[in-house]
Amino acid sequence: MAETNPNATKPDREPNQPTHWFGLAYLLIFVAGVGFFLLSFIALGVLPGVRLAESMASYPKNEMSDYTLAELRGRHIYARMGCALCHSQQVRFLPADIRRWGAPTEAWETRYDFPQLWGTRRIGPDLAREAGVRSKDWQLTHLFKPQWIVPDSVMPAFPWLFNGRPDRPTADALDLVAYLQTLGRARQSSTGKHFKSHTDMDMSPLIANEINVLDELAFINPQQTHNQLIARGRLLFVRNCTGCHGPSGDGKGPAAIGLLPKPANLLRSRFSTPGLAQILWNGVAGSSMPAWREFTSGDLASLANYVQTLHIDSDVSSVDNTPAPAPTLAQGAVIYTKNCLRCHGVEGKGNGPDSTTLLPRPANFTEVQFDTEQILQVLHEGVAGTAMPAWPNLTTSEKQAVSAFVRSIFNAPKEQNP
């Protein structure tokens, strides 16, 4: 580097050198500027565009509905609020993406998207498969104050979409949520006959294979001691559940204000293990309880165990813990058959003949046991946000009898620990 440069002194320019560089100047404009622009425009825009248009057209139009006006307005809000800066709408053809969100985003699904909202950054999760995953109340409350529902979230709040409370949304907020509920709708409602698998036909065989064996991957479910389960479950509960169910589990978390039906009071309800597993894995349709499938089965087991420890015997425990006398149960069964059976079903599983159209589903008394006081309150007031009415015509003793009856059909979990 220390070498001195002999060329630092420049040679004299040749006199009368012809100025032929007009050729170069126009080459710069028409080849570098215009020509290479057109090359890229055709090679990376038009050619793939034609193939994408063909693949979009191969999917019958009548099987995918266009956005409604409200959904379109919501989409526009999504676009101008910059939602796409943190949330992609593009599940890639990759195992990690498919495992988390489902089928990869195909061209035909984006047929009505002007402009595209694929995004190139994920601070929050991808939203391409958001339809039906979370309830309207969940979405609204989350938009109003994300940390109420997801305590560690870094998502900003959108209070100007509300009139001061999460349950008083503006039309904009409702439109936005209507749009969110369309994401992946076409994919969910389609019959599956238009695509064979999760893989792209041009995809490298290695990746295609990786995706195709995804379903066969076993979940790792390490054996843990009960105390480890509870400790892990407590951590998961604090991080994920307290926004709605409250730090103590009483169902009075900050988000509860915007949710109907209200979050369950976990102190006053006992859950069977299969019942909790079903709720955690699938969510509770018709309520704001989402599915928690991103957790491993080990984590779900920890959470279920921890939630079961939350149940405390209330001040009516003396009544609750002694089996009700047989005549009371018999009276309760009669009242139940007469009034409750059409929804809650013969076996109390919430699958009566009238239950099929109800969301959320009627309570399944074999998997959840409410304490007497709570049942009496429900019989008195009904449950807002569900089909459960109040029962003003039942006398107090009748209410107590039916309460004892529905409590008696609970499949109590085996005691694991004192």
Next chain:
Amino acid sequence: MSDPQESVQTKHHAGHKGGPPLSFVAGAKAAHVETQLIRAHVFAALAGLILAALFGTAVAIKLVHPDFLGGQMASAWGSMRASHTQGILFGWLGNTFLAFLYFVVPRLGNRAVMSRRLGWTVFALWNGGVVLLGWLLVAINPTNFFWAIKPLEWTEFPLAVNFVTEFCLVLIALQFIPPLLRKPNEDGIYVSSWYIIGGLVFTLLAFPVGSLVPQLVPGAIGAAFSGLWIHDAIGLFVTPLALAMAYYIFPVRTGQPIHSHFLSMIGFWLLFFAYPLNGTHHYVYSSIPMDTQRAAIVASLIMGLDVILVVLNLLLSLRGQAAKVRGDVSLLFVWTGVVFYLVVSLQGSLQALMPLQRHIHFTDWVIGHSHLAMLGFASFISLGSLIHVWQRSRFVYNQAYMNLSYWLILGGLTVMVIDLSVAGLIQGELWASGAPWLESVRASIPYWWIRVASAVPLLLGFTAYIAGLLVKPTNLSETSLQENNHG
């Protein structure tokens, strides 16, 4: 492609080793220079830099404190992020490039720019109708389609602003290209001019493709066109103009010609051929046809090789000048920018490869990469070039503040890029592991704090830079007076 090389190689070595010298190397100024326009654009650029950097800082703080400046639509995360990126592109780099063009085109073309009135029109439109109007509309966030923020990267400003931008791009081409074409500079056409002509023509064609076409074609097709502009903004607007600066500053400040005309040629033509074909590498593993994705990945590799040649050529032009580079803050800024150009381009080629891409796409790694490009490469070269432009326009600068500014910005950028790259790898790892989503958010928080901390030296560095241009040196050194005399 018709072969330009025969005619060019024999006649157009201007400014290269063994070719005719360019008058600008000797410091002569033949044609009239619009000094007031240079000054105005420099001030606008500095205001754009500081404001856009503050927007960026606010956005960084919001990631660790979501309620920071919360509650109003005008200061929403999405809005301020749009103001940050568009402010850097149009407010800071756009004005820098214009200031540089007003300075350099009369020297390269030996002819004044087309019109002073056109110049002030562009100044007013660019800063009033693009930057300020854009920021204002982003803050107001109107619902009307024409005035609303767009969700398209590197063109978030509303369509209304895009029309002004496109109009400006046409005016800019009319202002600066004819002086380089019309009356031949007897020395020939220098490599900086190739990049200026190519970049200005390309950008005025590519900008509407990125801003308008995705609104007109659906979803995945629109994404293919968006990908083009995402890359054209940096590759065919920022890169050619930054390289034009580097190719100009090096020989002028060292008095030593560019190492190889052949490498300059290869570098230029490969860049304009391969860079536009990179676009789809932003959508690898998408439903865009795999052939297109593969073509873009191959083009990204060619691009990396090309940048090695360009940087080699530039750095070889500095052989024997190490002491001068260390002592001259303008050269030091530009030299650092050129080194960052190599690093960021090799990183770009590497991360376009599928095994790395699947891991780092959507993560903070990419944010680190884009800061390395816009701040490390383009802004360092711009900062160095503006010092030169300022000095040769008979304004003085303060060497001490400039040195301070260099080290602050270098330090802040280094911390930020390393921090974001590590964060990106961790995010990608957690996403692939199947851990709950929020694990990746929790794991990112310490890195997002470090990013906020890195804003402190950056903002101080930008302030020191502005002070360096505005505060008179306490005792003017003899060299700076001498250099001023070159004009």
